[in-house]
């Protein structure tokens with residue numbers, strides 16, 4: 279269960295999240311929709327523990343534990359995963375080496391045994407196949423020269439490799455063609471389960487026809503202004519955000 | 528010498544006093560060819576003295592300020608070397624030569640073949656081979672003010688090596704320099720001469736280390752002579768003690784078709800300076816220099832090169848990479864000269880530095896002097912901090928901050944270390960860089 283209570287977050291001295299309240303029961307998938315600049319990425323970075331995203335007040339509880347004091351690596355070890363809107367290019371670090379290092383870092387932090395290179399490769403290959411990620415990509419430097427779609431697929435590959443307890447997907451659908459979108463949706467749907475909590479952040483309703491969420495929340499100016507069932511996506515599709523922003527939730 | 532009386536410089540005086548008091552007892556004293564070279568070298572040194580920051584070539588590195596005024600000349604010292612420091616290349620085969628405070632201490636490992644001659648420079652005499660006499664102390668020693676001239680004038684020991692014409696596939700030559708301090712501050716002046724005859728090839732694995740409690744000035748003068756089509760591959764790891772001032776003045780003369788490749792890994796010392804002066808003397812001579820510096824604390828490391836394209840169709844490639852933490856300072860200066868008539872010269876220099884702390888410093892100075900047409904000379908500079916976005920990305924995947932930084936440092940240095948080294952050498956170097964990184968991380 280993810281519980282965000284009256285969260286105020288400041289970035290570079292500017293308050294971006296202004297009293298955001300949201301809860302996602304374990305086993306559910308919720309969507310957060312909102313226009314550009316409404317604070318979606320700020321929310322996802324705050325959940326992942328990025329430095330510089332200062333929690334001024336409010337709480338983030340995950341399965342009862344306060345995430346605020348935990349560093350981003352500690353959160354990852356506890357099963358928090360963020361598929362980033364803009365995955366970072368890291369020259370000189372090969373993708374496969376990165377995946378192995380990350381997976382073992384998480385396992386080590388949880389006192390689980392580390393996996394050898396061969397085991398990791400086998401696991402990664404399995405996941406890569408489902409997402410149509412070519413083997414050759416794994417040997418290239420992390421995200422360097424990857425297309426937008428390749429970067430997003432690699433984010434989802436990581437999600438299925440790390441098997442997080444809380445997965446946050448920040449506009450994983452943006453910049454994808456319809457085939458890639460379907461493939462990613464399939465991987466995400468395959469990961470739905472009674473012990474996993476998911477927050478799917480998107481600007482467009484399109485993704486939500488493939489990943490049908492339990493609930494949808496509309497974010498505007500750093501607050502949730504409306505929540506509803508999956509049908510809310512269609513209302514937004516038809517009428518846009520305009521008519522919601524302005525009228526209180 | 529007329530200005531000498533006017534100058535009040537106790538640091539320079541230290542060297543002059545040593546020469547005045549001891550020149551008659553230095554190795555090879557009485558050999559006229561050497562005596563005259565030593566005298567010339569001392570005069571040349573005295574004319575500029577110990578470099579200060581007022582000299583353009585030394586404006587970033589304060590040698591005079593760091594130098595202790597009470598250094599005693601090192602003497603031959605017999606001690607157990609094994610216990611003192613880690614041998615970087617311990618697991619690699621080859622002929623092993625250990626120099627202790629500049630004195631030849633030990634030769635072992637793979638037996639020497641007829642292809643290599645080694646001469647102990649404490650044993651210079653009338654019977655010293657012709658090739659030593661021909662080359663020792665004849666290079667321009669540094670190319671500017673520095674301590675290269677003093678290393679010849681005050682030379683106490685060192686070695687000369689010759690690889691016979693056509694000798695290839697030799698096992699590597701290890702030169703392990705150990706410069707410990709003992710109860711008093713020391714200065715060690717030594718020389719290395721390596722002559723590669725035509726078509727000869729040599730892998731040189733060099734390490735410099737020492738446990739210190741007092742200041743040690745390790746003043747080394749190096750001459751490389753590469754004859755036609757020779758190839759020298761030098762890999763050098765400098766991890767001197769925390770009290771060491773490490774000064775290397777290196778001259779390389781590269782003949783037609785010959786290639787000199789050098790990798791300088793700078794990890795230690797209180798202050799280090801490598802002055803490299805490479806002369807590409809004939810067509811198709813080439814040089815590749817890569818420097819990888821990892822420093823923390825208050826250390827300073829300076830790599831200053833002069834590459835002289837003195838003939839047409841010569842090529843140079845230089846890559847300087849520095850990772851600097853704490854309040855450390857890494858200096859990289861590279862001057863490329865293309866002489867008149869040296870057409871089709873091709874040179875490139877790249878300077879990159881990664882600053883890990885707010886008070887860390889990196890200075891990069893490329894310089895070009897071109898007196899020929901139809902040449903290709905390029906350079907680039909990039910100094911910056913670790914990419915915070917990348918760091919967050921790695922950490923958000925569960926990788927601890929220190930490991931994430933280490934991954935990024937590795938990625939940053941990889942092209943300097945990786946290319947052209949064998950896997951075993953690569954691993955040996957990385958083991959030392961990883962160790963150095965923990966020190967860099969320790970000091971904020």
Ligand SMILES: Nc1ncnc2c1ncn2[C@@H]1O[C@H](COP(=O)(O)OP(=O)(O)O)[C@@H](O)[C@H]1O
Pocket residue numbers: 289290292294312313314315316317318319320321
């Ligand atoms: N580093 C920052 N400093 C100041 N303002 C920022 C920073 N990052 C984002 N913002 C601002 O915060 C608001 C929300 O941004 P963001 O969370 O990226 O929105 P979204 O992901 O919904 O498009 C925007 O107005 C944006 O300009």
Ligand SMILES: [Mg+2]
Pocket residue numbers: 318319320363449
């Ligand atoms: Mg965004």
